[in-house]
Amino acid sequence: MLQTENGSDAVTKEADECPPSEPSDVPDEALERRAHLHAKTFLAVFAVLLIYFAQLVSLVGAGAQGQTIAAHFGSPTSVVWFTGPITILTVVLGPIFSHAADYWGRKWFLIVPTVLGGAGSIIVGRASSIGMCISGFTVIGIAFGAQPLLHTVTSEVLPRRWRGYGQAADMVSNSTGSIFGLLVGGALNRTNDPESDGFRSYFYIAMAIYFLAAVLCFFAYNPPRTEIQRRLTHREKLANLDWIGYILLAAGLVLFCIALSFFKNPFEFGDPHVAATFAVGLALAVVLIVYETYFKKDGMFHHGLFTGNRNFSLSLFCVFAEGIAFFAANNYFAFQVGVLYETDAVLVGARYSIMLISASAGAVLTGWYCAVFKKVRWATVLAFAIFVAFFACMATSDLETDTPVWGYPVLLGFALGMTLTTLVTVAQLSTPPELIAIASGLIISIRSLGGTIGIAIYNALFNDAMSHMGDNIATAVIPEGLSPDDLGDFIVALTAHNSSALASIPGVTPEVAQAGIVAMLNTYVQGFQHVWTAAACFVALATIVSALLFDPREEFNNRIDAPVEKTSELYDT
Template sequence: MADAEKPDATMQEMAAPAVTLTCEPVFSEDEPTTVYDVQWRTLMAILALSMANVCAAIANTTNTIIRSQVADLGDSALSSWVANSNLLVTLAFGPVLGSLSDRFGKKWFIIVASVFGIVGSVIAGSAHKTTTIIAGNVLTGLANAGCIMGVPAAQEVTPNRLRPWTMGFSQALASVAVIAGTLGAGAFVKYQTWRWSYYLNAFVYGTTTVLVTSFYHPPPPGLRRQRTTVGELLARVDYLGILLLTGSIASLLIGLTWGGTTYAWHAAPVLATLIVGCVGLVVFGVYEWRGTAHGIFDHRLFQSRNFPILLFVCVVDGMLLLGVNVLFAQEIAATFTTDSVKIATVLTPFLATSAFGCLPAGIIMARTKSYRTLLVCCLLWCSLFTGLMALLNDKRLSWAYAFSALFGAGTAVTTVIPVVALALSVPSFLLGTAGTISVSCRALGGIIGITIFTAIYDNKMATALPADVGAVLAQNGLSDLIPAVLAALATESPTALEGVQGLPASLIPTVAAAQATANSWSWKYVWIAISVIVAANAIVSCFLEPVASKMNNHIESALEVSDVRDKQMGTHV
């Protein structure tokens, strides 16, 4: 091994022999034998690829104004599909496109996906039916399945030792865009129309298309560079795995979305789709384990135990980040204000600390070459302050600002660090597969979180609201009005109680206060559940392996003019 390829003394000290023997992955990735300087080509490509990540992030900001969309177009029973249609398609197709991109390259997948995003956003923005919004979101979900490849693609064009910086920047940019998108969505609802939120997303997709086309010119992917023909790559595509995975996930998520809304949980359509989805995933898992070595879940991904652990971490992070983003907006509307701009304002501290903590998280990992302790501590931090969110009520708005800002700072770390650690724990030529699987796990976590937490809230509210409102009416000898009052409250209209015949106007504030009490009591259990799940995630993260030995000068996809790029392009003499 040449001197230029030897790890420095610091890295040798950090990777003690006892740890190296048990934890070092068995695959080998050589460092460049000549100096590789990161210059403007790489920086502009990172910006362009980070914009693809922005597309996937900002598309979810329209979920904070679902109430306004449904109120305008009707079909409130379909409201859960407005959010889940996007996430479902992203989750089902993300790993598939990621696997294909590792074989055929990522550039055109991202560009075509961005065009789908433009079309889907315009369709949703111009919709006159809720079903049309859902159709548009299906297209943007497919777009996001391609755009999330911006994350692994940005990691590929960056030397391993600098990947935490790249991910920190990429996620910070996406988080800032989410803040702007959330505030913009609220302002559009209040001063113009919710449609402009979708048109803003279309503009972002369009900008990404131009940037990626102009500045991202990668060499052939690693698997293609292994002297493999296109025909051989096509023959090795895991077609059966793709069919099993997409079909099973679609069936499972349709059941989760139907349950408790369109149908009761014990209804035949819900049970059938859930059973088919679960059985299909089991069959998919057995097939990937025993039927093929190079399927979607390529066996080389599991050469370190970090991969399965970090996928679990990403699922819980999705429950925290995506689930909380949707549900916290609903709690704000139910507890503090229905003004769309004020809802976005209350969300801002959580989004802001989550955004501005991303780059520092990446810097800390890059400089220390360590991540496990930081990740575990931040997960425990998030567990503490999501637990304290259980104390919120309509008189404690300042507590909502403080607690959400504090656990938002923790989510910055849980968003950045696991993705970088995962990228350093798998072969770089499989980054597209690993990266899209991790993002899909986040989407899965978001859907599971929204489903579970909504079910907890609905179950608690179904008990608390009749009891609290019924107590108020009974004390005033109006027990016969309980069904009518509950029906009025279910409409969520601020003036609905005024239309209940026989209900004195003087009693309306007392009934509203009873509703607020039941609401706070129900949300308390949602936050307790979130806190417990995040704490469990911290315990699991204690078993992660170090990645310091992989934070070297290896570059998977060289963009700068250099011997490394010449070799990867096949022009090296």
Template sequence: MQRELWVSISESQRRAVLINAFLGALLGSMNISSVVIALPAILRGIGLSINSSIGFMIMAWIMFAYPLIMAITVALIGRLSDMYGRGRVFTIGDIVFTTASLLLGLTPGYGAIAGIQMVIYRFVQGLGGSMMFSNSAAIITDVFPPERRGVAQGVVGISFSAGSILGLVIGGLLATINWRWVFLFNVPVGVASIIWAYRSVYKLPAGFAKAKIDWIGASLLTTSLVLLLMGLMLSMMPYGGSSLGWGNPMVWVLLGVGGALFALLFFIESRIPEPMLRVKLFRIRQFTYGVVSSLFLFLAQGANVFVLSLLLQAIYLPLHGVPYADTPLWAGIYLIPSSITNAIFAPIGGKLLNRFGARVVSTLGAILLAASFELLTLLPITNFNYIWFAAILLLMGAGSGLFQSPNLVSILSAVPPTERSAASGLRASMQNIGLLMSFAIFLTLILTGASTVLTQSIYKALLSAGVPMLDAEKLVSIPPVYALFAAFLGYDPIKTLVEQAGILLPANVFSNIDKLTFFPSAIAPAMAVGFYYAYHTAAILAILAAVFSYLRGREAFHHTIETVQAGARSTAKVIEQTNTPDPIGNKVTNGVNGNIDIKSDPILRKTYAAYLLMNTELSDTVLNSITGKELVYAIAITSGLPDWFVNFVNSINDCQFTNSTIETLTKYVSVPDWLSEVVNAWLKIKSSNS
């Protein structure tokens, strides 16, 4: 029987593992935000223009290759990690990520050749990232006992928020020096992380079992996700007379075939003996609803990642005098409040998990996120007071922080230890799919809301600025999506349109339309409706996340514990404790004494926590916090004493429960071994104190 790893891990090992998971998550999140903000410098550095089709496609693939390969490989990597060891795969991933960063920073050549090399290296970098990302959460769950996992996952959650901030600032600064340093900056941090990983996680016990690689499943997943992403990318490109490509038959062919292959993947994976995607995990209610709620929340998060950045960079910041080249950096700075409260509330969510459970805390977080998106609809898009905007961002970050770490702990605690990396991979894959889909969803919503009046609004503004009618018609014939993408990447949208139209305007006319305030003033009235569409949709998606989070039911913890003698770490016996919910999720079978829901009873949870912390530096503190009345209550519940006795215990004062009373009671009832150890340790402490 395989016992849980956390029972044999020292506190120093736990700290080392936590630091390593923090560094890995920090690198991954920094990499995403720093590359986005540095894209203009990268394209200029390799001699490509966003106005060319090859430049636009390479730009898109540099952005999306990393999350795409993570979405494709995290499930497969999770399965391999369960087989060969999570610590080993994590360390190898660290090496792959750092090596790819070095290759990106040293990319030779110029033009399309250099761009294609960078896309390939970004795929390799994403592979390394997936090897770290799919294992960090599972390793934390392995080495920390159940009641401490929430806080530990919250600490790792801080690194994602800190990384996104640092990535924007560091990427923006390094891009002004040389775009290569955006990637080379990862190398020394990566080397330090590799050394630490080898010392802390590489030597963790190897995998649970050997198995065959499911190449059919891997091929289907890769093909389906590539086709879906290609369809979504094509949908964002103009087609015919439309600003978007949803009228392009090829978009629907790609999405249809990709969706069909994705459905076929789940059908096949549910019927083969050793699948890559552990579809059987979806039979676990707590896992299924946790993963689905995470998917909807990350779909909603696209509004935070993309919509608010587009609002700031295309409209708000230029209207307030920020040059387009600086808007990506300043947009990141303006969005910092969300990252700060996310970092603060991630560990708070982990602490609240132990008291209220993931269903309550994660559901509350999703509701707060939905409320923040609805509050954004109350602000004008051109001249809002930043204090109110920042206050809404604070609420948004708090909601996201409260949701993520309890939801993650709930998902991974519900599955057997042998399946944790696979479960983490499935969860990560769904999250990455959600983020990728959100870009196309929200861009479509914004442009759909503005489509009826946007072109006409720009046309009138051009004529008012003195642009000749024929030239104005050429400019508005170019779909506005090009100008919006240009603004999002820090390019001057008017210059982009003029260059793409191939027209030459008089200097005085060009100076009129090249003012910082011209383009945002022209598009703002039309774009307002589109942004409000996006906010409302994000709120609906967050509410769906809250609904599925609540439907998970009461949490059940699937783990194997080792019973030890008080005062010595010698093993007495190993008890397999598999908490599984009943069909309606109201009770759990704890493997000790029938149907007892330890998680939902604060007194039982408190006494069980004391057992888990036996012979640690916190042991005496926790035992001293337990009153005699609480100990008698725990004995009565776990030994199956009648309800009238439990009610009697609750009705009298604590001072009436003496040590001798508790000793006498334990002689005549049968209590679980773990509670017997707590009682003996408690009596010993009380005797020494008296």
């Protein structure tokens, strides 16, 4: 139950009551009677799906175009801080927005962050330096704090039996936004030319989608106020938020990510830049765990979420692993294809789009399966097993596997669509209806936490492999006749893809150039393989853990937790 640790007894009494999950006049037989949904409900769902679409357009822009944007500003090592702020702010703001939305309502916590997403897109589009660009992505990240509420609304305005369909719709919106981003981004800069300003036009388009989504949500989503929203004062509502937990989470996560971003870039782990920052971040995480366990039982890790059954806890672990897996694919699949197999950005986007189309198909089929058979367990196990198969295949890819890599995204897509649909569904059905927003906030934040940690780990592994680039090239070209005195200039010209500078270096023959190119690409192969192997380990463990889930069949009923229509309209015979 919601409690406050400070303030008057009156405040405590008010806060002890959880936000009601549905109006009091909803008939008990609604658990079995079918509601008659109308356009008002479906327009509300569409409005939040468009917000999801906008978020994925900007996320794909930060990921798939990140290398090109960073090179445009002459700071390729800063690419981690394009997606980093987005994932960090999703983790930090998700629980805050989800908890606060129970007291002030969902609507403005959807609209205001979405408008800020549009503002951040403008900043990126007009960026004149790498710092300004990162600032823009940070503002965009605020929009992602509303992501848990997107999953909440698509679930609570529909019958519980349709939870799978609602989460499948979120996944389809996710996929279509990503496909749009990949193809439009590729069309605006087909050769990944760092000098191109195509990314500016891309983020202006993202801005327009954000603003359109905000306007549509304003007019289409108008839920009735709950009793607790009307009764508590603003001061009482603010007192119930988990401010200490939010601060500990934000500080610990940022320091942890900064430490891992410094690792091999250029510091070793024993360097104070890495070790000290990592230690402080880890210490804050330990303090957070102790605080949320013993001192704040109604915060972002609300104890009511964990006292029902084991499904919610297992879902958290599995979605953490899924977040690690998704961000490996989001940041490195298109990167690998662009480096090893394709020079046309549209074809790179087309390959990744195969995954997204498959994800939509997997989500729809899984949503249907959940609704009809009222089961989630073995579908989740199968999804993670498919994840393992994908990463195993990618870990064996090299310069000679161009054709097979066209097919591997099908595995990734089905795994992604299936896991998100089942895990969010089972997590929401395993918690009290009044805690659905907090539960969704925690699920999405833990997923992003997995992505945040995963990105840092992957960048450390990838940078470690790339640190051997010079030695690998030297080993390949010196036996071919290149003078060691010219090696430095050769490496600089080769890695910059500067063919004119390469041709001006004495002793550079076609054989020397080819040997250098192969050595450079094989270094990339090693880096990519390290990433895929690490991701495979995480999802392999999640495959085992997901088998411990059970099917909450009795929760797949016709109850609507927070309808946007009047009860008389829903159940009018």
